[in-house]
Amino acid sequence: MSSREKILAAILANQPASQPYLDEIKTPETAADVVEEFKIVLGTIGGTCCEVADLNELSVELNKKSSAGERIISTIPEVAIGGNDNWREQDPHLLENVEVAVIRGHFGISENSAVWVTEELLHQRVLPFICQHLAIVLDKKEIVPTMHHAYERIAQAEYGFGTFIAGPSKTADIEQSLVLGAHGPKSLTVYLVG
């Protein structure tokens, strides 16, 4: 008998009888103002929130940095940065020197300030992790109150890779002192538009 068969047989012999249970998750009480809550929570987990009318200023700022020699990558048309054309097809290791990455998020969650992103928005899975600083552009209308609402939205979604990003990468492994920028971005800014 293969290990697979052995394990499955042992489970079948030992698993307890199924108890009828209501597979229903009650939608909890939620914040009155999800945008406000999102901003507050993001602050408490080390991120920054900017409400902006449009992305012109961000675009100008990042193009200045780019001209000064910093590697900036943007996946969104509103923030167009020259000279980075074929990074999408290249070996992901070559993204190692990216200073700032700008990506779009599908939606945010106000109870924990997490933003849902998938592969299609990233083009390279490693992009939001390998950059030194991350900027996520999010539509203000796309903020849901809790994780339950989030999974209602993505219950049937198809993706190869998706992740919730909540704040910059961090560690507290040395005597519980919080340090931002463990392996991933040292800072996260969410630009709320719309």
Next chain:
Amino acid sequence: MAVFEGKKHPDLAQTFNADVERVDWHDETLWWVRKKRDRAAYNILDWELLRNTASAIKDDVLSNLHSYLQHFEAKAIKNGITVHWASDAAEHNQIVHSILTESKISLINKSKSMLTEECHLNEFLKKNGVNVIDTDLGERIVQLAEEPPSHIVLPCIHKKKEEIGELFHEHLGTPKGESNPQALAAVARTHLREVFLTRNAVITGVNFAIAETGEFVVCTNEGNADMGAHLADVHIACMGIEKILPKRKHLAVVLRLLARSATGQPITTYSSHFAKPRGGQHMHIVLVDNGRTRQLSRPDFRNSLKCIRCGACMNTCPVYRRSGGHSYHNAIAGPIGSILAPNLDMKEYSDLPFASTLCGSCSNVCPVKIDIHTQLYKWRQVIVKEGYSTKGKSAGMNVMNFTLSSPNVYNMAGKAGRWFLKNVPFAVNNPLNPWSKQRDMPAPPEQSFKEWYKRNRGK
């Protein structure tokens, strides 16, 4: 584990307890984490409903594991993931090694996985010429110190920053005496970036796997699992068979609970859902039993398989806080480790169910409502019955059984106990009482609660 030289909890705790200042510091640090958990929990109005829901979901998983695992396997294969099954630790280690051999890779990186600790994968791979670098900062620190993690969420919680500075000075060339956490973490960042960029295979743990979709979820704050996984050509994810959840929507419940229970954060920085390998990448999942089906067969103990590894039961445990993770000489320490370990080896871990005051604080904080302290108590019965307990433990247990079963004797024993404590303290602080080492028994109260109540209220 070799480091523990066959020592048991009372002896290992005694060693830890010799440094009083360190014990106090350890105790306070973990209590502080516990308080952060409380604040996070109180912020959620439906916290208890959430715990009940999680517990029901996990009960359902245990009852339907046979079909959920097969669903998961079929979906994962369809998604392009290779699925392996391992009956025990040895087979798990063999599978991982053979994948690496086939890919001709001998330098790898690994994110946090308690399962690989349980299987002693690192030692096995080292013997077989594979170099593993742990990339979670806490795990890297204990790896440099050649120690196992002392906590499932906070691997180097027992180490002071000066000791970490010394390790970094020796291994990573930081200036002598540097112990600033910011500075040390910056050096680790540079060191581990190099590791991510140059190592072509990664091992990650799995927090949850979804039967409906064949995807698995890995949660980190540092981003190390993602850095490893999205750069390497070979990704091996190792998981215990109990990590399955039926549907994606159930992630909402467990992800709301996990980080809040663990560290008081509303969610970990990254909750990454791996459904398919990226173009050109090879993705493997190893499903591991290693005693889990045996635990499933024990009605009194199968609930321990509901654990989501948040560590809250350790942070709240008065014994864990004052004896340190290493005193449990098992990959998983604390209350949950003490109910999982005897299933792996009853003789070797016969001491652990006794390393508890049975105060029940663990069960009160557990996000999936495992009756941890009841199981500890039940393990004691099993261990004594099977004849695995040490002399002192059985003598104490017998007296306890006797006194608790008769209220009159209990009253008398209480009175006598108080008299004894006052007049012949050495008799209570004797070597037959494993809790008296390095600890003076507390000054006895003048009157017991019952006496006080009788005098003041009762008639």
